[in-house]
Amino acid sequence: MRDVNQFTVTEAVKSSFDTEDGSRFQFLLETFIEHLHDYVREVNLTHDEWMRMLNFLYDCGQISTPERHEYILLSDVLGLSALVDMINTRGGATEGSNLGPFYLDDAPVKELGADLAEGREGVSVLVEGVIRDTLGNPLPGATIDTWQADSSGTYPIQEQEQGQDKYDLRAKITADEQGRYYYTTVLPKPYTVPYDGPVGELLRAGNRHAWRAAHLHYIVRHPGMRSITTEVFFENAEYLDNDAVFGVRKSLIAKLEPVKKASAIDLPLERRPDAKVHFDFTLAPEG
Numbered sequence: 001m002r003d004v005n006q007f008t009v010t011e012a013v014k015s016s017f018d019t020e021d022g023s024r025f026q027f028l029l030e031t032f033i034e035h036l037h038d039y040v041r042e043v044n045l046t047h048d049e050w051m052r053m054l055n056f057l058y059d060c061g062q063i064s065t066p067e068r069h070e071y072i073l074l075s076d077v078l079g080l081s082a083l084v085d086m087i088n089t090r091g092g093a094t095e096g097s098n099l100g101p102f103y104l105d106d107a108p109v110k111e112l113g114a115d116l117a118e119g120r121e122g123v124s125v126l127v128e129g130v131i132r133d134t135l136g137n138p139l140p141g142a143t144i145d146t147w148q149a150d151s152s153g154t155y156p157i158q159e160q161e162q163g164q165d166k167y168d169l170r171a172k173i174t175a176d177e178q179g180r181y182y183y184t185t186v187l188p189k190p191y192t193v194p195y196d197g198p199v200g201e202l203l204r205a206g207n208r209h210a211w212r213a214a215h216l217h218y219i220v221r222h223p224g225m226r227s228i229t230t231e232v233f234f235e236n237a238e239y240l241d242n243d244a245v246f247g248v249r250k251s252l253i254a255k256l257e258p259v260k261k262a263s264a265i266d267l268p269l270e271r272r273p274d275a276k277v278h279f280d281f282t283l284a285p286e287g
């Protein structure tokens, strides 16, 4: 390996690993090394630039905690998370979108028709729809696991020190025999991704803002079906065309309509909504 040079070093590094031939790990590692080396050759990376990049990664590690994963945020603002979501969306199924950092896997189980707002200020909105398979059959017993920001763009989990309950504005709800789900909640507002760390610096360096279009988060599940992690956005809302984490897809934008007469809604609801949003989910079979 003594006569290694800037062109042969890539093969030398690849063959220094003794990985299982034909394995996925070998493929991922070797392809990564090739792309990384090609990048460095293409841009003629200087020592200063190389060190700045490494220090940036170091800073991302320094600011990270179990609650704040700066590398996920980096992946989000670089569109990497969106790309992984896109290439893993199954044909015919609802498109995937960001999980984000605020998911809790032990959200309270609530009944169909429940009000998640629990007295919070803001526009009361009915969210309803049907969960189906890719052949159009309803999926009774499918569950939605939902979480969201409030009407000022804050997740209750972010304000626990101010007395908020981290389990507020989230729920697991099971669809009825017709695959229908429905509940009321408060209309969420846009908010910024955390920009007080190295990723924020990157956004500022690139003249980018940190705003996300207002959204509702979902994980939709049914036994035997591939679960989906996604988000629902609202037509004509701010930041649909420049969401900081590239989470918006045309197919995930729902219409927000006023509810003029309570009698127009034929669902047993805990609270009378001011507006409604209809969104159907489609799950593809597992495998």
Ligand code: BEZ
Pocket (backbone or CB within 6 Å): 073, 076, 098, 099, 100, 101, 102, 192, 193, 194, 212, 245
């Ligand atoms: C969110 O949607 O909750 C989120 C996504 C990426 C970064 C920060 C928050």
Ligand code: FE
Pocket (backbone or CB within 6 Å): 100, 149, 215, 217
């Ligand atoms: Fe979010």
